Amino acid sequence: MENVLTIAGADSLAGGGIQADLKTFEELDVFGVSAITSVASILPGKVALAQLAPEVINQQLTSILSQLPVRFVKTGLLGDVTTLDLVCAQLRQFPVWLVVDPVLVFKEGATDLAADYIAALRQRLLPLAYVTTPNLDEAAQLSGLAPITTREQMRTAAQRIQTLGCPNVVVKGGSRLAGTVAVDYLRYGEEEYWFEEPKIQKKTTDGAGCTFSAAITALLATGVALPQAVAQAKQFVHAGIDHGVVISEQLGSVWQGASRRQE
Numbered sequence: 001m002e003n004v005l006t007i008a009g010a011d012s013l014a015g016g017g018i019q020a021d022l023k024t025f026e027e028l029d030v031f032g033v034s035a036i037t038s039v040a041s042i043l044p045g046k047v048a049l050a051q052l053a054p055e056v057i058n059q060q061l062t063s064i065l066s067q068l069p070v071r072f073v074k075t076g077l078l079g080d081v082t083t084l085d086l087v088c089a090q091l092r093q094f095p096v097w098l099v100v101d102p103v104l105v106f107k108e109g110a111t112d113l114a115a116d117y118i119a120a121l122r123q124r125l126l127p128l129a130y131v132t133t134p135n136l137d138e139a140a141q142l143s144g145l146a147p148i149t150t151r152e153q154m155r156t157a158a159q160r161i162q163t164l165g166c167p168n169v170v171v172k173g174g175s176r177l178a179g180t181v182a183v184d185y186l187r188y189g190e191e192e193y194w195f196e197e198p199k200i201q202k203k204t205t206d207g208a209g210c211t212f213s214a215a216i217t218a219l220l221a222t223g224v225a226l227p228q229a230v231a232q233a234k235q236f237v238h239a240g241i242d243h244g245v246v247i248s249e250q251l252g253s254v255w256q257g258a259s260r261r262q263e
């Protein structure tokens with residue numbers, strides 16, 4: 001069984017972040033290990049983020065990368081430029097297949113990631129990645145093409161992100177692209193693939209992006225090629241949204257990654 005590492009934030013409600021990643025790894029038969037960068041407390045209308053000290057983050061990475069064979073890594077929320085740079089330094093020492101989920105936007109509310117974080121993502125993390133999985137907002141910020149409202153703009157954004165040094169890009173249309181279809185676009189080198197599923201009219205979508213990129217990472221680790229990994233990850237997330245768990249009526253429906261009870 002492959003060891004797969006997620007470097008990301010913890011989510012107090014466990015819809016997204018490290019919790020969603022580990023649940024997804026478990027479901028897809030890889031052994032998940034984690035380095036936590038920050039702790040997100042999901043509150044009404046906002047997300048409170050507490051960043052861990054750089055030494056603590058570095059220690060986790062050293063613990064994992066120096067003692068375990070790890071060939072596949074996913075990054076989610078890194079939280080600040082210092083963390084992003086120490087992650088890059090570690091990953092340059094231990095070359096891996098890297099999936100970057102460039103988390104800039106939470107469905108639960110805005111985060112305060114600054115322009116220098118986006119610049120660091122573009123200039124230092126993305127060139128280390130095998131594939132990145134921005135949603136429409138993130139693709140707009142990474143490509144400088146804002147706002148993205150059409151399929152043609154999804155293609156252009158992916159091409160622009162490739163020029164940053166990341167050979168493969170999945171732009172997720174998700175719930176954000178208007179229409180009745182949840183469309184994702186993969187730019188795989190020069191090849192392109194469109195993935196479509198009916199848009200599900202449910203609120204159980206928190207953590208969908210984390211789960212999607214975690215599933216891609218796990219599937220790559222089990223030997224699936226990227227276009228098929230994206231197709232399967234999309235099916236996995238689609239089932240997850242459709243059978244999402246409502247953890248509190250007061251909070252509304254909250255997606256729970258691995259608990260996809262299929263009646």
Ligand SMILES: Nc1ncnc2c1ncn2[C@@H]1O[C@H](COP(=O)(O)OP(=O)(O)O)[C@@H](O)[C@H]1O
Nearest residue numbers: 135172174175182183199200208209212234237
């Ligand atoms: N309402 C929905 N119905 C079906 N699929 C969806 C829906 N919302 C998102 N998806 C899919 O879930 C995956 C994650 O997308 P998205 O939610 O946009 O990511 P993020 O969490 O990063 O914003 C993509 O494959 C997207 O197409």
Ligand SMILES: Cc1ncc(COP(=O)(O)O)c(C=O)c1O
Nearest residue numbers: 009011016017206207208209210
């Ligand atoms: C730590 C952390 N990372 C990432 C996310 C983003 O989740 P999503 O997959 O809905 O984009 C969340 C959302 O709650 C989170 O708490």
